[in-house]
Amino acid sequence: MLNMIFFPVFSTLFFSSRYDAEATYFDEGVRSAKRKQLEEKLLQLIQPASQSVLGHVRLGTLEKFKEVFDKALNGGEGFSLASRNCTQLCMALFDEGFADAIIEQANWDTSKVRDKLRRDIDMHIASVRAAKLSEITTHYEAKLKEALSGPVEALLDGASSETWPAIRKLLRRETEAAVSGLSGALSGFDMDEQTKGSMLQNMENYARGVVEAKAREEAGRVLIRMKDRFSTLFSHDSDSIPRVWTGNEDIRAITKTARSASLKLLSVMVVTRLNDDDNDSIENTLSVALVDSANAAVKDRSITTFDPLASSTWEEVTFGHAEVLASIVYNFMLKNFYFQISMV
Structure with a gap:
């Protein structure tokens, strides 16, 4: 490729020398003007080849x-560090190749070629940087999802008073591990503290979102779980042995126990409690409305009491529509109550 320039350059020098020899006896002014015209014409012929060589050097360096x-x-x-060192190395290599391709006789502005190379390098660095950051983020998000989804589902399945404290502990531990790992991975990118802090905060939000999504998913199956828990506790004794009905059992007490356990499950699953100070009275409200009120109704059907569930403004409830949910649960519990009695 360089021969494309060197040959015309040598030709320029050769023809210039011959012109000088043949025009020795010409007027100095005429000779100089004609010589300049000859050089300009030859350089015009060389310029496309020169630009081609410089472009080749630029692409090769990139x-x-x-x-x-x-x-x-x-x-x-x-x-x-890698981007800085590699940029310095390759720009130095380009400058060497660039110097070999420069034609001293031509006063061409070749700075644009070097600037174009630097822009191309910077664009490649930015592209790789974005891909690497996305890859790192995806890696830690996948680890968080794997570490949280299964255990959270298992904890919600065994809903008890310790469920949400255990979930909060799990979330805190896995989030700290992911944030620590991500922070270490980002240390080589020399990013400003605000950008880094934003990425770490997004990771914390992602972890919380995984738990909230799993809680909503499990809450969508809460009625099935309640039915299973009610049936299990109603048809089995405290030692998990199937009941043998003799007619002497306290049906009302057994039903209340099974119903209370089902409502315990409901109270755990309908609210997302990810803050240590998350305190609510949902379990007590459900118990008063669906257990105590049912017992009171059996004793005195003429008394009309205030229904604490007759509200659509339970902000704590995960999937909203508390009034509709309570109505479904209430009807479900009554149907199970009368169904179980009819089977005795």
């Missing part, structure tokens, strides 16, 4: 940068 940059990153070198 490919070299991509090669050494990938090698440095795969070798464990920090992103910012």
Whole structure:
């Protein structure tokens, strides 16, 4: 490729020398003007080849940068350090090749070629940086989802008073591990504290979102779980042995126990309690409305009491529509109550 320039350059020098020899006896002013015209015409012929060579050097240097940059990153070198060192190396290589392709006789502005190379390198660095950050973020998000989804589902399945404290402990532990790992992975990118802090906060929000999504998913199956728990406790004794009905059992007490356990499950699953200060009276409200009120109704059907569930403004309830939910649960519990009695 360089021969495309060197040959015309030599030709320029050769023809200039011959012109000087043949025009020795010409007027100095005429000879100089004609010589200048000859050189300009020859340089015009050379310029396309020169631009082609410079473009070739630029593209070759860019490919070299991509090669050494990938090698440095795969070798464990920090992103910012690798980008800085590889850029300096390749720009120096370009300057060497660039100097060989420069024609001193031509006063061409070749700075645009170097600037274009630097922009291409910067664009490649930005593209790789975005891809690496996305890859790192996705990696830790996947680890969080795996570490949280299964255990949270298991804890909600065994709903008890310790369910949400255990979930909060799990969330805190896994979030701290993910944030710590992400922070270490970002240390090689030399990003400003605000950007880094934002990414770490997004990771914390993602972890919380995983738990909230799983809680909503499990809450959608709460009635099935309540039915299973009610049936299990109603048809089995405290030792989990199937009941043998003799007619002497206290049906009302057994039903109340099974119903209370089902409502306990409901109270755990309908509210997302991820803050240590999350205190609510939902379990007590459900118990008063669906257990105590049912017993009171049996004793005195003429008394009309205030229904604490007759509200659609329970902000704590995970999937909203508390009034509709309470109505479904209430009807479900009554049907189970009368169904179980009819089977005795």
